Amino acid sequence: AGLPGMPGTVLGHGTGAGERLLAVTFNDLAGGSASGPAGGPLGGREDELARAGALAANPRLHHVVVAGGEDTLPYADLDGPLTDEPGPSLVIAARHRARLAAGSADHFTGYGARQVLDAHPARLADLLVDRKRRHLVRPVAALAKADGSVMVPARVYAAARRLARTPYRTGLENLAGQLLRHQLGDEAPGGAADASLAALTWGRPGPAARWLTGEALAEVSVRLQASTSRSEVGPGQRPGDFRARAALARHAADLRVLEQAAEIRFQRLHTPFLDNQVVRACRALPEALRVRPGARAAILRTVLEGAGVRELPAGWGAPTQATTAAAARTGLRVAADTLMALFDTPLLAEAGLVEARVVRKALRAAAEGEPLPLDGLADLVSLELWLRRLLARRGTCWTGTPGRQRAVPEGIAPQRGALARGV
Template sequence: MRWLTGWSGLTAADPALAAVRPLAGTLLWGGPDPLWAVGDWRPDELRLAVLRPGGPATVRGGLDPHDPADSADRDTPATLRLAVAGRCGATDRELADGLAAARGGALRHLTHWPGSYTVVLRAGTRSTVLLTDLAGARPVFHTPFAGGTAYATAALPLADLVGAPVDTAHLAARLATPETPETLGDRTPYRGVRRVPPGHALGIRGGRPGLTSYLESGAEERAEAPAVRELTRALLEAVRCRVRATGPADRPRLGVDLSYGTASATVALLAAAVPLPPGPGTGPGPERPAARTGAVKGSWARRAEPPEPETLPAVTLGDPDGPALAVHAPRLRHLLVPPAAPYADLADPLAGPLTDEPGPALVHAARHTAAHRAGGADHLTGHGARQVLDGHPARLADLVRAGRSLDLLAPLAALAGADRATAGALTGTLHTPVTVLRAARRLARTRYADALDDLALQLTIRQEPLPERTVGRALAADLAWHRPGPAAHLLADEPLAALAQHLRTAARGSAPTEAPGARRARLALHRHAAHYRTLVHATEQHGQRLHAPFLDNQVVRAARLLPDDLRLRPGARHALLAAVLAGTGRTDLPADWGRAPGPDPHAPARRGLRAAAPALVELLDRPLLAEAGLLDAPAARKALAAATDPAGNAPPGTLAALAELVAAELWLRRLTARRPGSSWTGLPAAPRPALET
């Protein structure tokens, strides 16, 4: 795990603080407000810029030897420092220009460069600003420390620094209402450690933190053609800045995921079309004699054979006979990796990695680790495409609100056709369109306060969600401002009652101005980005970098320009990605590309549950979640027994609930077994943290 950390505005006169620093950290700048980088950062992933009065901005690598003239002791209130950590496609000149523009207080332009990165800006000696990304894949955390504020790009080191215990109320909110800001707030699994929301800047002035949004308020939809062109440009730039990276030479430099979807296939084809830069240690080579023309006897032109292009491993998890999306490119070398089942390697729950936060990726870690081990030093994935490009079902209510009911005809007709093929002509032709249209109109006129009260009622009665028999009914159930999490009905009464009371109190506050569909889509993106971050922490190999270009700021901004009716068309994501590839010159894709049915996405989870049933029964025999008062252990064991029954077929909701619970239990056990304060040196000995109820 790689992270940045520092603090600002410390006022406590404690001599012991001078010895506190992150273990194995690299000092990026010193002074009273220092900044460190911790972990296996590459030289091109850390860049620093300094702007002093009366001179131009200078840019250097964060791991380069320090210049004595660049000492922080020479900083004045007019000195500006900029640190960019991660994969950023900006040139050194663009960083210098961006720092000069930030002198006047502008910040938004620092988030418009290609790539995925974190920005730290220090103005003078008493002001520090950190910028998060729009999706939430690169969050920032902060906590009070020694009269000032400590910050980091990971929450666990800050909990180590201040000795923060586990926040069980936040764990309950994550499990019961994972997409409801009223219950989640800015809290983290560690009490007292706060999260900066996506699309916000954390400003620390005089030691006091403050949040400012940099979201564009006037981003309006464009017509289809300009929006697709902007999406093509943004996605191509996102892939290019990854291809230009220079990783270690112990594995292929670049690799791609090639699953059964169009998102990973699009990223693979874009990456294969971008030429790789010269590898490490490959210089221009010895000079060759000038080519001869044959004008003199025996002087035929000597033509050097062009080197073969470096191939990219395209990794697919699956069986040799399983269906796969046909993708052909000269530089792609297809690798088929036998997949490990989810819930594998649970014989010792403490053997796996400890991530910054809990997430379902912990139960799928063994499955994805095999694919990433076979990939490249920079491994590109298609994570986030569904959340960035697809139209959330709740966007149907946005069309009703805007008086665009005619735009509902295409998605309703597609739903009717799908249900007509599976549930009969009457259901598909009549029941499905009527049910979905009623749900969309109901959501369009529902007050936000009433939606919070309805969610509180659902948590109170602890009703197990029933599997919907048709696609239309499942979509209609998702047409709401809020929905309980899949594991909500397995929690204990006390935390659910506390959350319900909190929701009823929040219902008295002001309602958001955002439309329900846009709000649900944004929160779903934030949740997926958090899950992807946990996946990176759990499965990324040493020296490897996993990339999700669809979660970049530029791609998210470009996707927000897409019209709602375009998003909601049947097969919209596949058509958009085919248009992106066509814009880059790949026009030989079939008309039905990506629309063929793939393998059952829930089959591996069912197989993994049955195979790991003994280990899961032992895990839930005396769970720490129950000891903390969060889990109804008998209900969880009953759900596990039903899901592992060979004669049964667990519905997707049950599978998701068990994945959330098992992941939270694994994370909690690994955290309590960890030695406190192991991220820092110079800290006084602290007692082991205990669970607080």
């Protein structure tokens, strides 16, 4: 990069000759964590900054660290444009906008790496379907070590075996029954083992299901039961592959929402991990390799070594998610009053999907540190925001406006079809 007329030359930044590539790292200064006080740097973020600094020592890179204060916490800035659809990333759009604003005209991100490279816990059932039991030893041992319980291997193996023997239709019927009986897994996962056990199913209630009304859950249950008569998994598709594809599709859809909500004018956002060819290449990896602990970092290191990049700092390729959860909880606490006002008379309650009192109680409890699924609260807040923005935009477009209300004089003939299309 940086050679005039050569691929990779950065345009619009000086002459282009010898121009260094811009590398951006976000440093959360306002979030608190279990290992550090609120108002100080997140514990896991210091290691990531050290690794980023080591990589940025390359003379071809110009390293910029974006210091995020309280104004970049989740839920801090809930104003934004109307996106095509709702998504949980609406509550963190301002956070990402601050980071993207420091980038250049073409900004590359690592979105999707976890969903494309990591193995979904349901892939353990795929190993049993393929009679590769010995490959369960390493991932199950890692879960047992992280949980500290000798019963984890037996529980995980039993859950994987049960899923491997459960047809897709039966899985949907079981899910519909859970929703109808309000069996939503009210206990928040206590660790990696509990989260993996909960994911070893064809489908499970979403994290926001516990706050939906009985009528809403019953309606979803009826729709699921009706779909069992016509829904079939494709030939050869196994539960782990099915769940991994669904998780990737949800992440890609939410990324589209984030692109619209955090858009920087004249900037093109690139996500190489979600490129079709990259996704196909990652799907071709054997499942026995994907389920190994630390597989993502090992795969990325191997790929980069083939490209000539060998000197990578220790711990690179597997950043912790603890800092993200800590920042979300801190953001809830800081924006508690704003969120309470948002759910004073929510549109979701008017639609019969939630009870405002129940959601306000959950927001207050989460802000005080109670172990509740934060991603479920993000779903509810994002959907409420999106509905309010949608209603605020109604009546502002030209499409469907009666002729007498159009802002074009009667004697002027507009270009054919232009006014009807709203352009």
